Amino acid sequence: MMGALRTVVQISRVELLRFLRERSNVFFVFVLPLALVVFIGLQFGGGMGTQLGAVAADDDAAASELVDRLDTAEGIEVVPIDDEDELRSLVSRGNLSGGVLIPDGYEDALRSGATFEIGFLGRPDATAQSLRTVVDAVVADQAAITGAASLAADATDQSVADLIDLAAQVREGMPGVTVSTEAVGGDELAQEFSALGQFDLGASSQLFLFVFLTSLASSAALIQTRQFGVATRMLSTPTRLPVILAGLAGGRFVVALFQALYIIVVTALGFGVDWGDPLATSVLVLLFCLVSTGAAMVLGSVFRNDSQASGAGVGLGLVLAVLGGSMIPLELFPAGMLVVARFTPHAWANTAMAEIVRRDGGIADVVMELTVLAGFAVVLLGVATFLLRRALTR
């Protein structure tokens, strides 16, 4: 028994060494995950704000005030842009979600009660639509003073310019209607996101993306083991088939675990990412590594050559990661896609991770997710064993 275990460990060790000897794997395992965590952290970390470009004359006080008001509106970050052409191309290229163009003479128009038009540029997507409603409301708020002054001027035969300051004073003292928002059901997204560190969001969802991707990449080495006849030579020794299979699975598992530990340790130490309850996170990560191992073994037994396997591996790894909420948080998924997401191990792992990290959940809070992941692992490893046994012995 001990001998068999030693053989399993030995085979796993060789598989790991072969994987690490390929220098480009080192890049995929060590550099790319961190680069992405930093990249996504920098891009989405700043409060997930929607970027709105603004072209406004510096010397126009009213225009500057409008820009400030837009900037303080919830969910909007204003980016100053020099001129209309630049704004147009940034919006049409998708660098900005939208833009406003405040022509010269805004302050004068507001003072005199003349009508005025502000240009809005939006991407043809639903985000721009909600952006437009926000911009409209902010603009209307600012213009309300002018509108009030001009109607009051008509009614009382006074000049608009005189009444502007009065209207502004009146507004200061008005209680005004309020809009309050209350989150009901679901996860309390807004609070959770604000409680997360800049890199937490990127790190925890990327963890599963990379563990899975790296495992699938290691299926190429499994194919070489078959192609080079290493596996058949092992079979000719007194080592029994189950031991060899366990060793090959062990190799994949070690690669997956290694990847996971690396990301967790470096992001925890380097960026202060919080990984929650150690026990719950460990069990979750171990189970997910088993799932990845199973998937890699299936790929490694189905395909004949390594370029096919790496193609399918990258494709599957990315598609499942996107579907499972590792690139865009599950909270932002439309309802129909959430159903689809449930078929990926990533979605279950991400949900569990969210529970553990954001709500300080323990292992008892994620029993369901862990059970499902265990189910994924059992099925995938079972199928892989069957396929690999057939591939090696026929």
Place this chain on the structure above:
Amino acid sequence: MLRAATVILRKDLRLRLRDRSVLLFAFVIPLALTFVFSQLFPTQEDFELTAGVVDLDGDDVAAGFTQGVVAALVDDGLVDATTFEDEAGARAAVEDGDIAAAWILPAGFSADVSAGDGGEIRVLVNPDRALSAEVARGIADGYRAELDRISLVVATSATAAQGALSGSQLEEIAELAVAQAPAVSTTELIAPDQQLDPTSYLAAGMAVFFLFFTVTFGITGFLEERQQGTLQRLLAAPIGIGTVHLGKAMGAFVLGIVSMTVLAIASATMLDASWGDPVGVAVLIVAGVISALGVMAFVGSFARTAEQAGNLQSIVALVFGLAGGVFFPIGAGTLGQLALVSPHGWFLRGLGDLVGSDSWTAVLPATAALVAFGVVFAVPGALRMRRETA
């Protein structure tokens, strides 16, 4: 020379088609990823807010919202509204996810607003539906701004007249205020069809991302021949090394063009994407394939085996792809400048410029940049490869 190169090209293409991995990279994966991503980002047309309305007030100001604002949005197809008798029903519906949000107009709302005592519109949102939540809040806030505007008109008039206006006169002014055209309005400066919609952006991004993997097969093919010893046999024939390179490059070029063209057409017919004017798109595709070939030939010249080349090229393709914003557009700040050092970024930029302009010539700056990328990398790449084989 050309005949020999063509023979190599034909043989390579046949070989690649037999090995299905190129089909995966060139067609299947990009389309699948585009499809999945596009399902996650609703476009303007298919976005609809399902919301509940609870009118506990029942008076005119509340009706202005329920029968005015909301009814108009329902007519526009932006909102699917359901009326609830009480808050508990709406709350349960939001919680269960039957509706994404609910507006509650509390009892006494109209009276509070008319008396200038404020008043509150409450919005219940399901945080799992972030966009719907934002839109629901935006709609309520729009009505809030409108009410505040009217109150301000009345209050300002009353203050300016110093008590000289009667109640009925103030009511008249309020009616004028309702009808008053806003002093400042916003107009749409850019038509939706002047921009790449999200699906087209994604489709093009994925296509150019995987283009860099597709052309790789030409270069790894060369290294494979060297490893398998077939290259020596080719060179033993009266064929120059340049001819072999030409054949391989032509193979990669053809694969790249075919892949991009198929993806452009397939994403247009299957996913309703539109890359813009066909002439401009064609020019950009050719330039994009040239840049991919040049960059990948250069990277491949550092590899000894096909596997090494494949891996190195994946790294470069990933880094350029991310910097160029193929997965999500990069913001406008400093990070945005990153896109300028990536051929992927230039390709997407070219498409954006093309859709925003009337003429295909809008792609010329991006085309020039792409070709420059190709040439700048291809020349040292070719020199290195020549030295390696010699």
